Amino acid sequence: MNNMLAPWVIAVVLITYFALLILISFLTSRNADSDSFFTGNKQSPWYLVAFGMIGASLSGVTFISVPGKVASEGMAYFQIVLGYVIGYIVIAQVLMPLYYRLNVTSIYQYLQTRFGTVSYKTGAGFFILSRTLGSATRLYLATEVLHLFLFKDLGVAYWVTALTTVALIWVYTFKGGIKTIVYTDTFQTVFLISAVIICTVIISNALGVNWSGLYAKIAATKTSGNYSMSRIFFFDDPNSPLYFYKQFFGGMFLAIAMTGLDQDLMQKNLTCRNIGEAQKNMYSFTTVLVITNFLFLLLGGALYVYANHFQIDLPVKTDHTFPTLALNNFGKIAGIFFLLGITASSYASADSALAALTTGFCIDFLHFERRTEAQKQRIKLFVHIGFSVLFLAIILATKTYVDANPKTDLIGLILTIAGYTYGPLLGLFTFGIVLKRKLNEWLVPIVCIIIPLVCYYVSQNMPLWTGGVIINKEIVGGYRFGNELLILNGLLTFLGLWFISKPGKTVEKAQNVQTV
Template sequence: MPVGGGAVASFSVWDYVVFAALVLAAAAVGLFQAFRGRKESSSAEFLLGGRRMTAVPVAMSLTASFMSGITVIGTPAEAYVYGTPFWVFAFSYTIMSTISAEIFVPLFYRLGITSTYEYLELRFNKLIRMIGTSMYIMQTALYTGMVIYAPALALNQITGLDLWGVLVATGAVCIVYCTLGGLKAVIWTDVFQMLIMLSGFVAVITRGALLQGGFGKIWDDNYKGGRLDTFSFDPDPLRRHSVWTIVVGGSLMWTSMYAINQSQVQRYISCRTMTHAKMSLYVNMVGLWVTVSLAMLTGLTMYSIYKDCDPLTNRDVGASDQLLPYLVMDILAEYPGVPGLFVAAAYSGTLSTVSSSINALVAVTVEDFVKPIWPSLTEKQVSWINMGLSVFFGVLCIAMAAIASLMGSILQAALSIFGMISGPLLGLFLMGMFFRCANPTGGLLGLITGLIITLWVGIGAQVYPPLPTKTKPLPLSIAGCHSGQMNITTALPAWSSSVPPTSGPSIARPALANTWYSLSYLYFCPVGMLTTMIIGLMISIISGGCKQEMTNQALFIQKEDFICFRRSKNNENPDSNLIEKVGSDHPYGLDNPHFSDIELNLKEKDGNKITKF
């Protein structure tokens, strides 16, 4: 066994069989849902599953959507190199789930929207809605390219799987069941893929524990290696991971992913009732806890096995993102088919995220661009447009994989993208939901300013990576490697490793490089959010926001949204609840200009009445 350094086994025939079988099974689940619902071809059925989904499958889909192949490969490498501070994200998941379920779900659910960014037009104006949608499309396409490319590259270096062949196959599988089945196919496929992802982690942990003589030995090795120093209360904002950066910055970043990101909102508003929608987020919270815990335990198991012969230092792998695939081929190759299970787990994460992104991109494009331009389209025409856009965005995501090669550490870069773009958007939504003085002028200028600031710090951090003084990896050893044997793989570019560069040609660094550009990537979202809100509110007040005509009450967070209780039986039906809120007795009624030309297609329980605002 090459635990002491050297080459590992390659994929066997059985590994290919298991890998192909599981990927095809995932596609089959999606196709089954597609043919099962082939008689229901409406746009609402395609994009929202007919709003009849239940909490548990939606929750598993929510978890799988962002627990991608990047998580499967990147998070264990994070634990191996930096230890367990990443585990503190469990607190962030709790805060995020509570905020999303108790504040955002009631608002979006009672409005009956399909695209999250419909709210921006209702609250501000059409231009802000178009900008918000465009920012989302750019963010999602780039992120999805990373999701496809980075795990495929790492696996290619270790297993020998053809890189672009697998990339194209991944996109093709997603395109097929997204195009034919819509959201319902995506959700049920995510459920299957989530189970495969967790099985991959369990296989590695179990085999590692058997090799090392139990979990006690693994825990002891990591304690001696300094990997269990989880809670750092250093308030320095330049420190990459601390309790403050993760709980404050991480909570807001994950809130921007779940509370306003179309990929996630589209899932929980597909639930049949608001109770199911809220419950899906809380069950998802438990799923995130389980996933991050298994990923961290996998990283700790990997360190215990390689504590005396680090494959990174020994150059058995070219980057930390290759560590887990290397471990799998090292300790599981003697069990035919099991490495194939792990690779299928990594690609299941990729498939779930790509399919979710495609479906969400179709939804925002149809709702925010196509329908406003061509409002008289028939249901059949919209259905064909949905399917055509699914193919287009699938091809686009594969094309974006090439751009992903310019990014940094796959885990950190993926989260940085969301911080840079979602932070200003989250600030815009919060400003509109909580502050009645916010007006379109303030919203627009605040959003633009926030985006400029986050792109400035984010791109600066890519050009001038933080020095290792604040992101220093923990010690690694090669004292136990067999005869100093090296297996020099084709190394990935420096960007692909989560280990900051410590050597190489010196680059002239500007004065901001060691301060502003070294800000923890988890603070990108709070910086963008606060900048947008502060600038937006200041400009709103200056431009007469406090004197503007009162906007409809239903667009704001209300006292009842902060607690879990039902005012009436109608609270289970978001449509009748909204009709009740804005009825003739309401002070901010039906003559509001924000609603004059917008049909929300909200129906009473009997399904006969459509209310226009």
């Protein structure tokens, strides 16, 4: 593949970019202690947190997969985004006041105050499982792009690219933690949004239209399903994964689970000075996120309009559509900003996840409150390295899986992982907030493990149970679960917890459970 950007140009851009990240890390981590790493000393400006959370929420998968999917699904993904809005309102009005009242460092400490230690460890364990799998899978895509368009041409092995990708994150997060990430994520979000806007403007100029004219061309272009690429709402087929109510309510509960019950993103909110500023952050973040996701979908349609107009053959993998055009056809400026955008989106998501996983494991499992500051710093370092190595292993495993299954939909894979692993968290938190019952704690892990397995069995067999038939070893027709799988998982977990509970007064009370 002949890249318009020479490998040395790509290398210089990336070296400069990471040098700036390391400089920001140095400036923000001076005199940093464990409290700085975990809570940012609760001094983060809310507007920086809000803007930086965009990059952490979207990830490289959104940056590449969402535009690519417009060819087959139109703008149906925006139905999920509309559901996010309701979910974020629930987070701002229900969960965030709860976390601030209890003054937690790890949000799973709520489960300890409400139920006890076993529930607490179960919730924290599911977060570590879900966030490790999800974040490493997201980071795989950035590694794939960097390898495909830079390191492969230099004769570098894939595992070296992956190692380099993870090592760079570790370098600029290992000392400052969340205090540094609030600033680096803001820096990275600027490049993420700039890349989308610049590439869209370049396409508009190449086609000789303004943005409204570009949208009209997108609307006139058909997807592989023979409907307009600008189509957002799907009300006609309840069996389709694109059906509005599946997407909308699935998006709502995905937002509650993957943001409100996720230590990664809530850790940023908890660095704000008070609940008022944290809520300002959440509502500002929601507004910008909706606009940014629509820009991604607009860009996705524009990519295919551009390719059709100039008769450009696109790669089979839709995840390669954006990088192929940006690096080969849009010119050097677009190529540079694409590199910065994919790097920013991937690293903004992965760096905060690495810090959150380190926080969660140290606070929730290693009894950090009993350690001296010197011991905390040493333990934090080893845990940080441990999760970095785990990220590397999952990236390499994902590479093997995707190579063997080239039609893998990465964003679908990540949402499926979330559906199985966040379901128990959704059930636990909802049960604790809604009902005033006591749990037989020793049965909580059993319920939280069995229910996702039940959901998997139901999901695999539902098409056959609802009229699907097997043709050429594939099931055709029938009802298929989409994002609503998370709702089913959470609901069944809730019911399972009810069966192992009994009436009793809640033990939750406002107290300082902060442990650093």
